[in-house]
Amino acid sequence: MLIRRGPAALATVLLGASLTVAAAPAQASTGGVFPPLKKNLISYYDFEHPVPGDPSREADRGRSGTTIDLVNGGAAMRVRDGARRHAIQLKQVDPSAKGNDDWKAGIYSATGVPSLRAFNAAKGATLMGWFKMTGTNPSPNTVTANPDDKYNAIGLSGLLTGDSDGHGVRALLEIIDVSGTLRVVALGRRVDGSKSQTFAASEDWQSVLPQNTWVHLAATFDYDTGQMALYKNGAPLPGFYTVAGDPWGVEGEPEPDVTSATDPRGIKIGGSFPQNNLERNPCNCRMDGLMFLDRALTPKEAALQYKFARK
Incomplete structure (x- = not known):
């Protein structure tokens, strides 16, 4: 079912509006979550x-109990940051050499998680969280x-496809090069191995994510209608689709239209290849x-969730 409007029309509308068996969720309580969304909250990481006994791994407060690894930095990646209490620090470690030492997070299994x-x-997905730029981005390309x-992208958070090598995604919130300009995007793929679609924010990415400022971002994916959207601090970000048709x-x-009937191979945070074989x-x-x-x-739920996330 295709209900997606063209780029201009949609912008106008938006202006108006290592694998282990999954553990139990870290807590039954999910503070900071708009209550009606709790049943849909599959994974939630507040760090x-x-x-x-293992601070290099983070427990999941969502329904799935999907523990993630803090790759390369381990416990040192946990930092205190004012009102955010503990957050996770991601970074490029050595900009001058090819290696596998960058600080990132996630989980990967070649047979699916x-x-x-x-x-x-699935008929849909939403990725969201708090983000704060703390250094020079994008980073030098060590390849x-x-x-x-x-690099032509800055990794935020992504859900891998069922055939992913650690890079390919079913749903992605990221900053990528769109026709020569870096933009905050929602990038989705419904069918494994098939084409993706990108919804890119019109606003300059450094305006969306100013240095040393916490910003709440959300990306939504409706695999039945073909619609995607981006939100900053609960408000829609006007933008455009990059692929016609x-x-x-x-x-x-x-x-209805749904994603491939495959379990995602994992989650990536702060860069690709959570299995740490490439960076x-x-x-x-x-x-x-x-x-x-x-x-x-x-849009209303995105705004309400932002309000709850600030608590």
Whole structure:
């Protein structure tokens, strides 16, 4: 079912409006969550809940109990940051050499992560959280020989596809190059191995995410209608789609349209390849309150969740 409007029309509308068995959620309580959303909150990381005896891993406060790894930095990645209490620090460690030492987070399994099955044959998803740029972004590209090259993306948070190598995503909130300009984007893929669609914010990314300032971002994905949206501090971010037509293949039968019937291979935070065999698109930043929901929030819900997230 394709209901997505064209770029201009949508901008106008927005202006107006290591794998282990999943542990139990860290707490039954999910403070800071708009109550009607709790049943859809699959994973939630506030970085106040290290796994007992292993501070290099973070327990999940969402329904799935999907523990994530704090890759390369371990417990040192946990930082205090004023009103945010503990947050996670991500960063490029060595900008001059190719390696696998960047600080990032996530989980990966080549056979899929069963605890993330809510995103198997899903009609929608929402990714959101708090983000604070703390260094120079984008980072030097350690894959190329040219010392002046920089990565064309800055990794925030993503849900991997069922066939991902650690980079390919089903849902992604990130800063990427769009026709030569870095932009905050929601990037989604409905069918594993098929085409993606990107909804890019019109506003300059450094205006969306000013240095040393906590900003709440959300990206929503409706795999049945083909619609995506971005929100900053609860308000819609006007933007545009980068791919014309129907890249998700949602027109016609069967209905409703859902994602591939595969378990996501994991979650990536602050850069790709959470299995730590490669490094790409690091983020010199801090994050907190990262949420992964199994449906697309409405504009009203995004605004209300922002209010609850501030508590």
